[in-house]
Amino acid sequence: MGNLNIVRPCILGLVTILLLGSSCASPKDVVYFQNSNNFETLVDENTFSPKFKVDDLVGIHISTLNPEASVPFNLFRGAQENGMRPEQVDYLVDKDGEIDFPVIGKIKIAGLSPEEVRVLLREELSDYLKDPIINIRLKNFTTTVLGAVNRPGTYYVQGERITILEAIGLAGDLSIKGRRDNVMVIRDFDGTKVYTKVDLTDKEVLSSPVYYLTQNDVVYVEPNKSGITASSLDNRAGLYVSIASILITSTLILIRN
Structure with missing residues (x-):
């Protein structure tokens, strides 16, 4: 005994x-969009459009009904061999926000959207080409998700924009130890960093200025008390x-x- x-x-x-x-x-700690109503309809009034930044890598291809006329406005690396087309050269936005475009010269595109750059190029090319088709694509669009998520890391974005919810989805969603009400987005634009916090438990996150992410944004999910413990x-x-x-x-x- x-x-x-x-x-x-x-x-x-x-x-x-x-x-x-x-x-x-409790559910209030982990449930998203808690104040949304059944069958509630929200109209997306966010007019977000991605803007080019310094150090962006931009792909631009010019084409016309006359292929030979557009050749001087497209840069390629190497020569054509065995029927294989050489790789097209992309443009790096320099510290002044400019790219060096063939024939035309320096063009400032930092702070402009792809559509605005398209309009600018169409004006610049009007003396050389008739009705040019201008394809523009950001080549280095990545977003980084860190903190209390299941798969933290840096993810490549194929389209022109991605929402914070999609980015978190790429990272496998928040872990049970992540705070839904205090997610931080760190945004850098030409050396200026802006820190914005959003609450994923509130439907107002859908109208947040950081709901749509820009290239190189960092999303940080703070751990809750359980995670810290x-x-x-x-x-x-x-x-x-x-x-x-x-x-x-x-x-x-x-x-x-």
Whole structure:
């Protein structure tokens, strides 16, 4: 009986260690868009259009009904071999926000949308080409998602825009340890960084200025109290394992005696 009286506190101590850091969560901590109504219709009035930035890599291809006429306005790397067309050269937006375009020369495109650049080029090319077809594409559109998500990392975006929800989806959604009400978007435009926080539990996130992400945006999901506690426990995991091992060993010895 004496041994059992000693064993019980040991077992209780072990259970306490195993349960340490556990917490309860309510739906308000994890559910998105909590204030949306059934069959509610929201009209997207966000007129977001991506703008080119310094260090962007931009692909521009000019074509016309007369292929030979448009040749001087397209740069290619290497020569055509075995019927394979050489790779077209992209344009890097320099520190002044400009690209060096064939024949025309320097053109400032930083701060302009693809459609605005298309209009600008069409005007510049009017003396050389008739009804040119201008294809423009941002080649280095990436977004980085960090913090309490299931697959943090940097993701390549194929289209011209992506929403914060789509970016989080690429990262495997927030983990259960991520705060839905305090997600930060870090945006850089020509050296100026802007930090904006959004609440994913509120439908108003759909009208946020950072709902549509721009190239090189960073989305950071802050850990909740459970995540912070878990991190603290991980740092002391070795200590807990040692204590648990001692308790188990002591319990077995007492039982055998």
